[in-house]
Amino acid sequence: xxxxEIIRKxxxxxxxxxxxxxxxxxxxxxxxxxxxxxxxxxxAAFVRGxxxxxxxxxTRSFVESGVVMDYPGLDLPLVDKHSxxxxxxxxxxxxxPLAAACGCAVPMISGRGLGHTGGTLDKLESIPGLRTDxxxxxxxxxxxxxxxxxxxxxxxxxxxxxxxxxLRDVTATVESIPLIVASILxxxxxxxxxxxxxxxxxxxxxxxxxxxxxxxxxxELVSTGHLLGMKTVALITGMSQPxxxxxxxxxxxxxxxxxxxxxxxxxxxxxCIELAAWMVHCARPDHxxxxxxxxxxxxxxxxxxLEKFERLVEAQGGDPxxxxxxxxxxxxxxxxxxxxxxAxxxxxxxxxxxxxxxxxxxxxxxxxxxxxxxAVGLTLHKKVGDEVAYREPLVTVxxxxxxxxxxxxPLLGRAFQxxxxxxxxxxxxxxxxEQ
Numbered sequence: 001x002x003x004x005e006i007i008r009k010x011x012x013x014x015x016x017x018x019x020x021x022x023x024x025x026x027x028x029x030x031x032x033x034x035x036x037x038x039x040x041x042x043x044a045a046f047v048r049g050x051x052x053x054x055x056x057x058x059t060r061s062f063v064e065s066g067v068v069m070d071y072p073g074l075d076l077p078l079v080d081k082h083s084x085x086x087x088x089x090x091x092x093x094x095x096x097p098l099a100a101a102c103g104c105a106v107p108m109i110s111g112r113g114l115g116h117t118g119g120t121l122d123k124l125e126s127i128p129g130l131r132t133d134x135x136x137x138x139x140x141x142x143x144x145x146x147x148x149x150x151x152x153x154x155x156x157x158x159x160x161x162x163x164x165x166x167l168r169d170v171t172a173t174v175e176s177i178p179l180i181v182a183s184i185l186x187x188x189x190x191x192x193x194x195x196x197x198x199x200x201x202x203x204x205x206x207x208x209x210x211x212x213x214x215x216x217x218x219x220e221l222v223s224t225g226h227l228l229g230m231k232t233v234a235l236i237t238g239m240s241q242p243x244x245x246x247x248x249x250x251x252x253x254x255x256x257x258x259x260x261x262x263x264x265x266x267x268x269x270x271x272c273i274e275l276a277a278w279m280v281h282c283a284r285p286d287h288x289x290x291x292x293x294x295x296x297x298x299x300x301x302x303x304x305x306l307e308k309f310e311r312l313v314e315a316q317g318g319d320p321x322x323x324x325x326x327x328x329x330x331x332x333x334x335x336x337x338x339x340x341x342x343a344x345x346x347x348x349x350x351x352x353x354x355x356x357x358x359x360x361x362x363x364x365x366x367x368x369x370x371x372x373x374x375a376v377g378l379t380l381h382k383k384v385g386d387e388v389a390y391r392e393p394l395v396t397v398x399x400x401x402x403x404x405x406x407x408x409x410p411l412l413g414r415a416f417q418x419x420x421x422x423x424x425x426x427x428x429x430x431x432x433x434e435q
Contacts, residue, residue, distance in 0.1 A: 003027065003037040010044040018057035025061040025160040035167060042164065042173045050178035055220070056227055058178070062186030063228075065160030069107060069136070069192035074144050076105040077283035080188055081275055083199040084207050084217070087355035088242030088380075091199065092120045092150065093256035094272040097308035099279040100147035101299040102292070106279075107143045107191045108150045109157065112365075121152050122364075126250040126330060126374035130318030146311045157190040181220045185228060195231040195282035197275055198222070202430065203240035205351020211236060211430050218433045226435055231282045236430040237271060241349040241384050244268035248363040248377015248398065250329040257326055260306040267383070267428055273297055274429060332375040332398035336405060338412045343390040345423040346382045346416065353415035354378060354395075357408040361399050376400055385425035388418050 006020045024041060027033030050058065071078070081095050096106045110120035110132075121132045132152045134142065142149035153162060161183050168174050188196050198221050201207065202214035218234035225232030244265040246255045258264035259272055273296045280292035287295065299305050306323065314320045322328045340346075358364065362373035379396040382388055394416050399405045 003033045003041070007037060007041045007044055010041060010048055013048050015051055016054055016057075018053070018060070021054065021057045022061045022064075025058070025065055025164070028163050029065050029160050038164065039167050039171045042168055042171055042179070045179065046173040046176045049176075052223070055178040055181055055224055058182040059186050059189070059224060059228060062158045062161040062164070062182055063189045066158050066190060067136070067156050068190050069140065069157070071105070071107075071140055071144055071192065074105060076103065076147060077195065078107060078191070078193040079104045079195040079197070079279045079283035080106060080108050080191055080193045081197045081199065081279055082184055082188060084184075084201050084214075086201040086239040086243060087205040087351040087358075088244045088247045088252065089199075089201070089239075090123060090244065090246075090252040090256045090268070091272050091275055093123060093253065093309070094259050094268075094305065095276045095279065096148050096150060097260065097312060098272060098276040098296055098300055098305040099283075100308045101304035102276065102280045102295050104147065104280060104283045105143050106148040107139065107193065108148065109153055109187055109191055110150055111153070120150065122372050122374070123249045123252050123256075124150060124316075124318075125372075126253055127313055127318040127322055128328065128330075130313060130316050132316070134316060142312075142315045146308065146315055148308060148312055149316065150312065153187060158186040161186045177217050177220055180217065181224050184221065185225055185230075188225075189228050189230065193230060195279070196225055196233075197278045197282060198232065198234040199271075199275060200234050200236050201239040202236055203238050203351060203426075205242065205355055206239035215431070215433070222433050222435050233278050233282055233432065233434045235275065235278065235432050238426050238428050238430065239351050240426045242351045242354055242380060243271065245380045246377065247354055247358045247380070248361075249372065249374040250331070251377040251379065251398065253322070253329060254326045257306075257309075257323065260300070260309055261303075262301040269300075271428060273300065278432075330375040332377075333400050334398075334405075336397040336399065337393045338395045338397065338409070338416075339391045339393050340388045340416070340418050341390075342388075342418045344388060344418045344420040346384050346386050346388050346394070347419050347423040348415070348417035349380065349382070349384055349394075350415045353411045354380075357397075357411040357415070360408040360411070361397070361404050362401070373400060376404075383425070385423045
């Protein structure tokens with residue numbers, strides 16, 4: 001077979017066989033199939049689509065292009081959680097140690113911020129000294145000793161996906177559900193887990209703009225995950241407004257620590273408990289969902305999850321003193337308060353506009369070469385549905401650079417809307433999909 005023949009079949013709407021897909025993936029990793037042919041196939045797959053068999057074959061081939069983690073002697077169920085990305089979404093910082101405190105092992109491979117959505121790795125790296133580039137042997141050891149570790153992708157885990165994703169990003173083929181499914185699940189399967197909980201965001205600040213689109217992605221993820229041998233559940237959650245009260249790397253670490261102390265914003269706490277409970281339920285079937293939820297609440301409020309987080313920080317070279325003294329986290333030099341132009345109720349706090357404002361302040365990357373400023377970001381003082389007085393602060397902007405503040409300020413005006421009358425509070429969890 002040749003790459004040109006495989007591309008032609010997909011261009012003409014025919015299904016590729018698992019052998020053909022594997023030929024492309026393994027050939028790309030080995031340098032036998034050039035990038036221009038992989039790009040051509042990606043565009044054909046984007047336009048013509050992939051059926052379920054093709055999606056599974058692509059996922060498996062990505063997994064088999066690298067190593068699959070194992071944990072000799074570890075007598076704990078292995079489970080992970082993945083979010084499709086949102087604004088203020090610091091749940092991984094809470095649910096990984098919380099699930100570990102509940103008797104699971106969580107080998108979590110996370111990503112960096114993409115556009116206006118934040119990344120777990122960037123948040124973790126705001127902790128002084130903490131490394132997210134652990135060698136796989138050290139990653140395995142941390143999971144065995146502490147029940148969790150959080151690192152970034154490596155060249156040894158699903159390198160085929162890494163190669164294809166880099167080309168998708170520059171060929172306008174990112175927004176393909178089958179390609180998204182293969183990318184997400186291949187990295188998770190390579191972790192060696194038996195169960196996976198997915199947080200599929202829907203709303204203005206998410207990759208999927210509405211619940212219908214999120215449901216389509218969630219169904220594909222769940223069905224493919226099961227066929228790969230992972231117990232998979234997806235929660236469709238709201239992302240019309242940011243999760244919690246803080247947006248920005250060190251700010252979100254501080255909020256995660258509040259939740260780990262049994263405090264913090266109610267929406268962040270509730271979602272973290274729900275996600276952790278599903279992780280426990282999927283990994284430990286002897287715990288029904290209600291029992292798993294009670295266990296998660298107990299471990300959160302009694303400090304078990306906070307202790308696991310402290311061990312994680314120390315094991316990965318970070319300063320564990322930030323757990324008791326968050327003031328050791330980096331701080332922005334200046335603050336600016338954006339106040340309400342009217343009295344009434346907050347009817348809109350658009351997550352996409354607020355995420356872009358944080359990005360412009362330096363909390364994210366406008367180009368791949370940009371350096372993240374871990375100190376900057378936003379503290380929100382109101383949630384949709386709250387009463388607001390005239391000139392009452394809606395958000396505090398933490399910034400270091402006046403020019404960047406000037407770029408971000410117009411987005412704040414577009415993000416918030418205050419009106420008289422009632423305002424419905426948006427749903428936090430829309431539905432749960434399991435098969």
